Amino acid sequence: MDNPFLGEWNTPYNIPDFEKIKPEHYLPAFDEGMKQQKAEIDAIVNNTEAPSFENTIEALEYSGELLNEVSAVFFNLAECINSEKMEAIAEEVTPKFSAHGDDIMLNDKLFARVKAVYDQREQLGLQGEQLRLTEETYKNFVRNGANVPAEKQARFREINSLLASLTQS
Numbered sequence: 001m002d003n004p005f006l007g008e009w010n011t012p013y014n015i016p017d018f019e020k021i022k023p024e025h026y027l028p029a030f031d032e033g034m035k036q037q038k039a040e041i042d043a044i045v046n047n048t049e050a051p052s053f054e055n056t057i058e059a060l061e062y063s064g065e066l067l068n069e070v071s072a073v074f075f076n077l078a079e080c081i082n083s084e085k086m087e088a089i090a091e092e093v094t095p096k097f098s099a100h101g102d103d104i105m106l107n108d109k110l111f112a113r114v115k116a117v118y119d120q121r122e123q124l125g126l127q128g129e130q131l132r133l134t135e136e137t138y139k140n141f142v143r144n145g146a147n148v149p150a151e152k153q154a155r156f157r158e159i160n161s162l163l164a165s166l167t168q169s
Helices: 023-045 053-062 065-080 084-105 108-119 128-143 150-167
Strands: none
Touching: 023 053, 023 065, 023 084, 023 108, 053 108, 053 128, 065 084, 084 150, 108 128
16 A cells, blocks of 8 residues: 555655545554554663663654654544544544553653653753753653552553543544
8 A cells, every 4th residue: 555654745845745645544654653663662761871861862752753743644634524434543543542652651661761861860961952851751751650550550551541532532
């Protein structure tokens, strides 16, 4: 299948080629985007170097490019296009998207690296955007359950999945 999400956008301003995007392109693009981001997260977690802004915070910020592109197009259009196909895609992808987000935010090895950079942000001399991104990344992890005890994470995931499905109703 020639999926416009899985290739270069040769359009003015490098925007999506909306004329080529069909409903059947979304799910494969979401799946590929999640697969790519998982590999990028695994690379961060398995990095043997000490956590730094560059190899942890910045690498995390740049992860998931394809997933971000597909999500931006799909969720914006899904709000505008009221069709059974778009609703069916949303119902299928929302729980996957929720689980994928939980896999990132509840990854204790990833959070340990983020926290290590956060805890030493002053010693690292982070300034401006780097400092802000580090602080916001840390807060995002905490707010999304990184400190939830391991024995309660399954329930936390269930609640997140339920909330995600209810937002589609």
